[in-house]
Amino acid sequence: MGNTKEHHHHHHEVSGKNLGWSIFLNVAITVAEAIGGIISGSMALLSDATHNFSDVISLVVSYIANKLTKRKATENQTYGFKRSEIVAAFINSGTLMVLSIFIFYEGIQRFFDPVEIASNWVIWLALASIVVNGLSVLFIQHDARNNMNIKSAYLHLLTDMITSVAVLIGGVIMKYLHWYWIDAIFSTAIAIYLIYTSWHIFKSALEIIMQFTPSNIDVKDIAKSIEAIAQVKNIHHVHVWQINEHDIMFEAHIDLMKDIKITEFEPILLTIKEMLSQFGINHITIQPEFSVDDKKQLIS
Known part of the structure; x- marks a missing residue:
């Protein structure tokens, strides 16, 4: 999703x-x-x-x-x-x-x-x-x-x-x-x-x-803040890049503690969006997961 x-x-x-x-x-x-x-x-x-x-x-x-x-x-x-x-x-x-x-x-x-x-x-x-x-x-x-x-x-x-x-x-x-x-x-x-x-x-x-991470953004700090949110177990497959001077894009997979409904994930998503907006990130794509078997690497 x-x-x-x-x-x-x-x-x-x-x-x-x-x-x-x-x-x-x-x-x-x-x-x-x-x-x-x-x-x-x-x-x-x-x-x-x-x-x-x-x-x-x-x-x-x-x-x-x-x-x-x-x-x-x-x-x-x-x-x-x-x-x-x-x-x-x-x-x-x-x-x-x-x-x-x-x-x-x-x-x-x-x-x-x-x-x-x-x-x-x-x-x-x-x-x-x-x-x-x-x-x-x-x-x-x-x-x-x-x-x-x-x-x-x-x-x-x-x-x-x-x-x-x-x-x-x-x-x-x-x-x-x-x-x-x-x-x-x-x-x-x-x-x-x-x-x-x-x-x-x-x-x-x-x-x-070259789609480098903007110099004012620390991916590890963002990951630490997101993983501190209740029910979030892990964040991985993170990508942050700019389309132009104004638009910063963010995408990531979020591993959840429990198998929850979409409606239960919406408040978590809203919290993540509000958190990322503080970094000037204005285009966000999040993929929630539960029990997906992969390496869970922050950057991959």
């Missing part, structure tokens, strides 16, 4: 319109910086253009994932597309780290072999990028507070704005001091920062995709 408790969550509704504006702005600045980077010879500006392109990909993936996650469950997709935003967050943060490693490598190469750069192009396009990314950050800032997928896109934009500030500073230094090696210094520093900011989201998304 299974029993699942559903809670209706009032999840934050993401604004597709704001994402759409951010995508449009970033496509425009990506094209402009790519052309400017080629003309000026600035690796930092080309890196910033590449990063802006990753922003476009990030925002498009986030937009699609946000639309998918709103689809209702069907017989073929019983959970719907709830995990699509987590997959998007994983892709976004992963590509940002890969991109950062590329920027770091190119920055090191350029440090040992600096070239003269047309700094005026760097300055004006960096300013344009700061404005565009600043507006994009403002568009999705509110949504990023409650959504891992949008947060990963938000981090893309925020770090790119910081990148553009560094590129601007580098452009000013190159214009007036002719220190062209500064282009490489800023590039490598930005790359290290991007890897640092992306790692947490990448790790959290991977843990959800």
Whole structure:
């Protein structure tokens, strides 16, 4: 017998319109910086253009994932597309780290072999990028507070704005001091920062995709609490995992002291549900058993 408790969550509704504006702005600045980077010879500006392109990909993936996650469950997709935003967050943060490693490598190469750069192009396009990314950050800032997928896109934009500030500073230094090696210094520093900011989201998304037990939940503590309930002899075959940021799933077999009726088990089930709700677990499936011959292992 299974029993699942559903809670209706009032999840934050993401604004597709704001994402759409951010995508449009970033496509425009990506094209402009790519052309400017080629003309000026600035690796930092080309890196910033590449990063802006990753922003476009990030925002498009986030937009699609946000639309998918709103689809209702069907017989073929019983959970719907709830995990699509987590997959998007994983892709976004992963590509940002890969991109950062590329920027770091190119920055090191350029440090040992600096070239003269047309700094005026760097300055004006960096300013344009700061404005565009600043507006994009403002568009999705509110949504990023409650959504891992949008947060990963938000981090893309925020770090790119910081990148553009560094590129601007580098452009000013190159214009007036002719220190062209500064282009490489800023590039490598930005790359290290991007890897640092992306790692947490990448790790959290991977843990959800792999269906790991949420870090704030101790399965042994839960088992001990449930086994303290009257008439519960043992809890085994426990699984705890997340579908997305909000929905934590729990399933287990409960071995009972006596062979009782279903109506007698209902109060026990209610107690278990109330106990698990304290851990943020909102989808519960319990299989009651009596005299079933198995290993009764907590995790199996």
